[in-house]
Each structure stands twice: as C-alpha cells, then as structure tokens.
Amino acid sequence: MTGVRYRYERPVDAGAADELRKALAFHYGDVTVERLDKGVDVVVPAGPTERELGEMVRHFLRGHREVAATVITEHPGRPGLSCALPDDDRIAVARGAYLHGPEWTAAMDHVRRLCRERFAETFGAPLLAGSAQIARDVLVRAGYYQKFPNLVNAVARIRDRYWDGVTVSQLRPNQTEALDSFYAPADTVLTPVTCYHVYANAAELKDRYDTGLFAIDGPVFRHESHNHNATRLGEFRMFELVRMGSAEDVAYDYERILKAFTAFFAELDVPHRIVSASDAFFGDAPTMTREAQLLNKSKFEVRVPLGDGELSVASVNAHGEVFADAFGLRDLGTDATCCAGIGLDRLTYALLSYGLLGTSV
Structure with missing residues (x-):
C-alpha cells in the first residue's frame, strides 16, 4: 500500500492498535496499522502530511499502557x-x-x-x-x-427565502455553489x-x-x-x-x-x-x-x-x-x-x- 507512513516507536498492544486503525479509517478509508516488535507502522492513503499523521497517532496513543481484555x-x-x-x-x-x-x-x-x-x-x-x-x-x-x-449526519433545510434569481430547476452542471446556497443547517440531526x-x-x-x-x-x-x-x-x-x-x-x-x-x-x-x-x-x-x-x-x-x-x-x-x-x-x-x-x-x-x-x- 502506498501513501503516507508514520512509525510510532513505543510498545502498543493489539487492542490499541486495532482501535487506532478503526479511528483513522473513519477519515482515510484503507488504513494499515502493523504491529512491530516495538511500536506500530501506520500507512494511510494520500491526505495528511507525515507530520500531521504523526500528530494524530501520538495523540491517540498518548499515555498508552497495555490493559488485558476480560x-x-x-x-x-x-x-x-x-x-x-x-x-x-x-x-x-x-x-x-x-x-x-x-x-x-x-x-x-x-x-x-x-x-x-x-x-x-x-x-x-x-x-x-x-x-x-x-x-x-x-x-x-x-x-x-x-x-x-x-x-454525525446533519439535517439541512431550504432557506426561508431562497429566490435569488436562480431556481433549482435552472441549475446547470457545475453549479453546486448555487445549490448549496439554498440550504442552511437545521436544529435537528439524524439519530x-x-x-x-x-x-x-x-x-x-x-x-x-x-x-x-x-x-x-x-x-x-x-x-x-x-x-x-x-x-x-x-x-x-x-x-x-x-x-x-x-x-x-x-x-x-x-x-x-x-x-x-x-x-x-x-x-x-x-x-x-x-x-x-x-x-x-x-x-x-x-x-x-x-x-x-x-x-x-x-x-x-x-x-x-x-x-x-x-x-x-x-x-x-x-x-x-x-x-x-x-x-x-x-x-x-x-x-x-x-x-x-x-x-x-x-x-x-x-x-x-x-x-x-x-x-x-
């Protein structure tokens, strides 16, 4: 797998390594977290810089110690x-x-x-x-x-007054900015x-x-x-x-x-x-x-x-x-x-x- 790589060189137990993989996968999809004799090797697709990836990994594992599962x-x-x-x-x-x-x-x-x-x-x-x-x-x-x-999945609503000279039916390809302008966040989200x-x-x-x-x-x-x-x-x-x-x-x-x-x-x-x-x-x-x-x-x-x-x-x-x-x-x-x-x-x-x-x- 090619992409951005960061090696964390402190011991990490299998449970924490798997949680790290799942957390990063939310943002970057196909993520590999390989346990090493000392630490983990993390690879994500292009997106963050190596420095940014390192900051995320260190934040997630800061203070880590092995806790046995029951x-x-x-x-x-x-x-x-x-x-x-x-x-x-x-x-x-x-x-x-x-x-x-x-x-x-x-x-x-x-x-x-x-x-x-x-x-x-x-x-x-x-x-x-x-x-x-x-x-x-x-x-x-x-x-x-x-x-x-x-x-969180947000819910949006059509603005109360969106008649600004362009209606949805008149939108042409690549006019997503105009379409987005019709909507505003609502006070509800999806459960x-x-x-x-x-x-x-x-x-x-x-x-x-x-x-x-x-x-x-x-x-x-x-x-x-x-x-x-x-x-x-x-x-x-x-x-x-x-x-x-x-x-x-x-x-x-x-x-x-x-x-x-x-x-x-x-x-x-x-x-x-x-x-x-x-x-x-x-x-x-x-x-x-x-x-x-x-x-x-x-x-x-x-x-x-x-x-x-x-x-x-x-x-x-x-x-x-x-x-x-x-x-x-x-x-x-x-x-x-x-x-x-x-x-x-x-x-x-x-x-x-x-x-x-x-x-x-």
Whole structure:
C-alpha cells in the first residue's frame, strides 16, 4: 500500500492498535496499522502530511499502557457450522445505505422479533419506537460531538427565502455553489444512538410508565466516511434496553442484562465471544477513555467471527453518572444509567452467514 507512513516507536498492544486503525479509517478509508516488535507502522492513503499523521497517532496513543481484555464467554457455535457470504438481496443506494428486498426484510423481522420477545417482554420494559431525527442539542449535552466528531449526519433545510434569481430547476452542471446556497443547517440531526431519545425524554417517560427500564427500536445513522461496507452501515436499525436509576439498581441490572445477553447468544448457537471492549474515541483524551472502559469493565461486546476478523453485533455499556448529569436526571432519582444494544442488521448478517436463521431460537 502506498501513501503516507508514520512509525510510532513505543510498545502498543493489539487492542490499541486495532482501535487506532478503526479511528483513522473513519477519515482515510484503507488504513494499515502493523504491529512491530516495538511500536506500530501506520500507512494511510494520500491526505495528511507525515507530520500531521504523526500528530494524530501520538495523540491517540498518548499515555498508552497495555490493559488485558476480560473474556466472559467463548461459544464455538453449533457443531458442523460453516461460514460463508450470506444470501443478501440488499441493493446499495448510497454509501452504507441499502434498499432491502423481501428475503432480507423477512430475516430482519425475525431477528427483531427475537429481541423484542427475549428482552422487551421478558424484562417487562415498555417498547418505544425511536425517530430518525433528534435535536442537535441532545448530542451536544451528551458529549457526542467531543467523543465522535466524525460520525454525525446533519439535517439541512431550504432557506426561508431562497429566490435569488436562480431556481433549482435552472441549475446547470457545475453549479453546486448555487445549490448549496439554498440550504442552511437545521436544529435537528439524524439519530446516531437510540438511547438518547430515552434520556432526553426521561421525565415524561417515567411519569407515564412508572419505570426506569425501557426498550427502544429505531433507525440509526452514522457517517463513517470511507469506512462503510456491507456490515459497517451508514444507516441501520438498533434495538436497545436502557436503564436509569440509582447506582445500585443500575449496577444490578447491568449484570442482569449481561447474563441475559450471554444466554441469548448461546441459544442462538452462533459462534461468538463476549469480551470487554472500548470505543474508537478520537476526542480530547482517547487513551484515558479507552483504558477506563477496559479497567472498569464498563463495555462488553458480542463478537462473531467472520472471514479473517470479528463482527461486533451487540454491546452492553455502563455509563456511570455521565448521562444523569448531562440530562439533569438526578431530580428523577437517577444517579446512573446503562444500556445494551443489538445491531439488528449486523446480527441478521451474522446469522445468515452461518445459515442459522429459521433454525435458531
């Protein structure tokens, strides 16, 4: 691979190297991060200078130290399973977005039903349907822009008065500047995380349903630049369990949900492991945040082997006091929150890859 290269000459563990690769791939697409005896060799396509790439790598790895992952379970899957590209009748309509055919739609409906029956109904959680849009201010309060500045998909509107002598129908090739002048940012963005709907409306939800545990199913949008593919989507559906309450109650339900996930994926008979994980942060202190997640065991992912890698299909996340403070939830008796999410498209893809849909629980 040709491009811009930077060699970081300090020891880096495999987990941090992979997080670095994922973070850089958001911006530059085809990225290689090769671990060396001492350090990593990073190559990205043309774009940044060597100095700029070095600054990004050093920022991401500043203060790095090796933190061992915690594996809760490893499941080999049903005997005799083999993995292959699934029957996929989706048609790409944009980067990371697909038109679903009847076979894929039926498979998705089956997976969604499993999640609802196993989690929303079993846990007695009211089932909410999340909207595609959410107020921009919600993401600001949640700190999403600081943690994931590259992932937000904005919503624009036509300006109130755009009749400046050129209408859209009169635009000729290469007149994109005129077209852009018709639009202005709106106060809403496309939803990147469904649980934010629950936190932003917690007072009304708790008053209406008298509970701090909710299930929500809805569309999610994440702009990942060059990083989109058949499983890393710009538009997908997510099912989540969201818990708000005292620190003790949330800690108890975090463990309860983690046990339920362990049982659920074992019964699906798909090969997987559940392991502590961290997000590919690229904010103010990515190393500190990553290590805090791993040390506190505040994030676990369900990973299914596909090809020469793994596909994360679900996660369980403890947030501590972050969202309680960000959304003013303490007056509601909430000191902590946690959530557990299942990527419905990804789980569907994984089950189809192993030929398990129609024969699983």
